[in-house]
Amino acid sequence: MLFLTLSSWILVLSTVLRTQGVALLTKRATVCNGHAVLCGRPYGNTTFLGSHDSYAFSSDPLALARDQEVDIPTQLGLGVRFLQAEGCLLFDGGTVVDYLTTVKTWLDANPDEVLTLLFTNSDGLSIPDIWAPAFVAAGIDTVSYVPPTNPMTRFDWPTLGDMIDSGKRVVTFMDAGADGTDGAPVDYILPEFTMVWEPPFDATDPSFPCSVDRIAGPLSTEDHLNMLNHNLDIDVFGTGVLVSDPEDASTTNGVASIIANANGCAPLAGGVAPNFVMLDFVNIGAGMQAVDQLNGVVS
Numbered sequence: 001m002l003f004l005t006l007s008s009w010i011l012v013l014s015t016v017l018r019t020q021g022v023a024l025l026t027k028r029a030t031v032c033n034g035h036a037v038l039c040g041r042p043y044g045n046t047t048f049l050g051s052h053d054s055y056a057f058s059s060d061p062l063a064l065a066r067d068q069e070v071d072i073p074t075q076l077g078l079g080v081r082f083l084q085a086e087g088c089l090l091f092d093g094g095t096v097v098d099y100l101t102t103v104k105t106w107l108d109a110n111p112d113e114v115l116t117l118l119f120t121n122s123d124g125l126s127i128p129d130i131w132a133p134a135f136v137a138a139g140i141d142t143v144s145y146v147p148p149t150n151p152m153t154r155f156d157w158p159t160l161g162d163m164i165d166s167g168k169r170v171v172t173f174m175d176a177g178a179d180g181t182d183g184a185p186v187d188y189i190l191p192e193f194t195m196v197w198e199p200p201f202d203a204t205d206p207s208f209p210c211s212v213d214r215i216a217g218p219l220s221t222e223d224h225l226n227m228l229n230h231n232l233d234i235d236v237f238g239t240g241v242l243v244s245d246p247e248d249a250s251t252t253n254g255v256a257s258i259i260a261n262a263n264g265c266a267p268l269a270g271g272v273a274p275n276f277v278m279l280d281f282v283n284i285g286a287g288m289q290a291v292d293q294l295n296g297v298v299s
């Protein structure tokens with residue numbers, strides 16, 4: 001009898017110690033992507049500010065190919081949490097490793113942030129042989145989120161807090177090749193269109209008429225994440241050559257234009273806000289203010 005009592009006490013004591021030990025060891029993020037309320041918000045129910053052609057930055061107004069005026073750390077400092085880049089540009093002009101290393105340096109300095117990357121792979125570069133080694137060299141693979149099922153609906157994503165606490169807080173989408181067409185799939189390089197749908201890109205109509213332009217896979221449109229291609233191009237002298245124009249960026253990147261575009265796409269997205277609001281010239285206008293409004297937070 002005495003023996004049993006003693007062992008029960010030991011059991012209680014060890015359980016208490018274990019629970020307290022876990023509580024002491026587990027540090028939970030209290031502010032996620034700048035806001036306490038976002039720690040409990042699922043990734044699929046969050047709106048992120050995005051930078052179109054994040055790599056193509058130049059302060060030279062004569063550089064027509066540029067879509068951004070400020071560099072990657074400055075974009076991130078402005079609140080950008082979705083970086084889009086063209087794979088072929090990166091492999092030609094610099095290296096993907098340099099780009100990813102810049103991103104990793106920022107991630108290390110900002111531990112309570114979830115970041116999404118979107119790459120285009122128009123040259124069909126091998127996912128396992130060319131892309132994955134670049135992620136490994138920069139150390140991005142170790143902080144990359146791998147969904148338990150692929151594709152996964154927008155309703156099944158973990159919260160930003162869970163992603164930060166687990167250390168897996170980078171989500172990478174690839175527009176082509178990650179479905180097995182350019183080499184064996186890599187589990188943290190996700191095929192974009194089976195989980196994200198896009199409206200038309202290179203819009204020249206400032207009212208951004210919305211339709212589902214690119215989508216793939218078995219999930220319904222409403223079950224996909226969605227993105228606004230909220231960057232306006234001009235047709236140079238009617239030649240059909242489309243370039244982005246910083247002249248109209250203050251209007252295009254204003255709250256009214258972004259919210260109107262979000263409202264225009266919402267009926268196709270099950271009535272919810274976009275997950276990614278991708279802009280040219282993120283340093284102009286009020287992109288972050290619009291994103292805060294869509295998330296229902298105040299900066």
Ligand SMILES: *[C@@H]1O[C@H](CO)[C@@H](O)[C@H](O)[C@H]1NC(C)=O
Pocket residue numbers: 044045046047271272273274275
């Ligand atoms: C998140 O959920 C709220 C409440 O249903 C909704 O108003 C908002 O549009 C959603 N945002 C996203 C990005 O899903």
